[in-house]
């Protein structure tokens with residue numbers, strides 16, 4: 001039913017979790033004929049019957065076997081039965097080999113029957129466990145598959161040190177089920193403890209209470225006392241050392257990267273303090289960073305207490321540290337107040353992108369703030385030009401789709417622009433007060449788009465009836481595109497770049513004569529991204545020899561330049577292109593580059609580089625890029 005026909009939804013201000021007790025998505029739901037609209041509060045990307053059972057706590061005991069590329073051991077789930085119905089407990093799995101299942105209470109565990117349901121290509125395989133009525137715990141012995149979708153096993157040569165293997169997980173959106181059998185839906189929050197057994201020379205870290213002083217004896221114990229959704233379960237194992245950056249902040253990295261990372265991200269503690277001042281206390285104790293090898297498929301992942309970070313943002317000049325502000329901001333928007341299903345992702349990412357900009361302004365000033373916002377706006381425009389109407393809707397219909405394939409800037413930048421418009425209309429101070437109350441009101445809950453809309457109606461809309469318009473807000477959230485008259489972020493630092501680019505394009509000034517001495521990274525990016533589709537070979541050579549773009553050490557600049565090089569067939573940059581695509585696995589770069597190669601008639605070259613590089617890519621990177629290169633039927 002449509003959002004306005006939601007009689008069963010809980011009052012947003014009630015102290016109960018703001019999600020329905022309906023199943024996250026039963027097998028029937030996942031395959032049922034589609035009605036017009038997805039049902040609010042239903043997670044179509046989980047088999048778990050969360051209306052019958054809730055997992056409350058998980059104890060993991062896992063051995064990390066680098067030779068076989070498997071995690072092997074036991075997951076013990078503490079469960080709460082919600083109904084008297086004689087139903088099996090249904091958990092999400094993907095590629096797991098289940099050895100045995102026991103159930104019971106108070107330590108008295110007995111073997112129980114279990115079956116694996118039919119495998120869905122997007123969702124994995126439901127694990128159905130027959131539970132005695134008295135059972136309060138279920139213990140599953142299992143092992144992961146070497147090609148688990150949420151785990152990447154790296155060879156030593158893929159690391160900075162080149163001597164030790166490395167492992168990391170990436171659970172968002174629906175990959176936790178590929179390394180732990182559980183209710184893999186953001187509607188369910190769990191606390192967890194874990195014992196992780198590793199080769200003795202390696203350190204394990206998790207989205208939990210990491211101890212830099214832990215003995216290096218191959219056994220690491222963790223506890224995560226704050227309840228988190230399954231997509232925030234995270235583990236990494238490698239040759240890792242720790243360096244503090246502030247009282248509550250520090251960085252874990254391979255020794256080769258540790259000092260550079262700590263210097264690049266030294267403002268993290270100030271960011272943390274600045275965010276607390278406006279949006280309320282940081283509720284996760286410590287905030288540390290983990291620097292991953294370059295195959296990590298995202299810029300960062302907001303794993304609580306320990307954000308996972310790509311090394312591609314260590315630029316040497318703090319030009320790319322907005323990523324840290326972003327992951328930190330998730331400690332409020334996303335990790336504290338969580339989207340109830342992947343349809344509601346904009347609640348996580350739109351709020352986080354808005355907060356990121358505010359943190360950047362606070363730490364680095366107005367000009368940086370405006371430039372970051374204007375670049376974000378350009379990303380949004382590019383995605384709006386590129387997507388079908390349905391995918392421009394913030395509360396997107398994802399039924400029957402793989403979330404990884406739909407991922408875009410829309411929930412990030414459109415969500416953020418929407419909040420920026422609200423801020424402009426009600427005033428910054430009032431909007432900050434609204435956000436502070438919102439975070440407190442929904443802390444440690446998972447909410448739907450409709451919960452947010454109801455809350456807005458009772459708060460900001462009621463307080464500012466003359467400034468805000470309910471129909472316009474509905475349009476922002478449920479319609480494609482951007483409502484007419486929406487703010488357009490601009491920056492004076494960019495406005496002065498336009499005439500320079502224009503003069504150069506007209507041949508009125510040589511590239512070597514452009515005074516770039518005070519240009520920031522953002523201005524360089526704006527200069528390059530604003531180039532026309534087609535440039536001549538002479539123009540490309542002139543730019544390259546004046547600014548040495550093919551050799552740029554800044555990965556964002558290199559990316560912008562390589563996009564120009566690909567679409568203009570500028571061959572002197574192709575060796576760098578090949579190296580870039582082979583060494584880096586960040587999809588923000590890889591997807592547009594591979595798409596650009598295919599669209600510029602270089603499918604063969606794309607396939608050749610991809611085939612050579614893919615052994616080093618993350619499973620998610622392989623999946624989304626092989627579709628780009630080989631089309632929908634790619635294996």
Ligand SMILES: CC/C=C\C/C=C\C[C@@H](O)/C=C/C=C/C=C\[C@@H](O)CCCC(=O)O
Pocket residue numbers: 172173297298299300301302342343345396398403404405406407408411586587588
């Ligand atoms: C509209 C799409 C709806 C649902 C998709 C949900 C998750 C997509 C899945 O692929 C996981 C995404 C994880 C993202 C993690 C961090 C991002 O903020 C990184 C952004 C890109 C980058 O900077 O590299």
Ligand SMILES: [Zn+2]
Pocket residue numbers: 302326330348349352
């Ligand atoms: Zn994010």
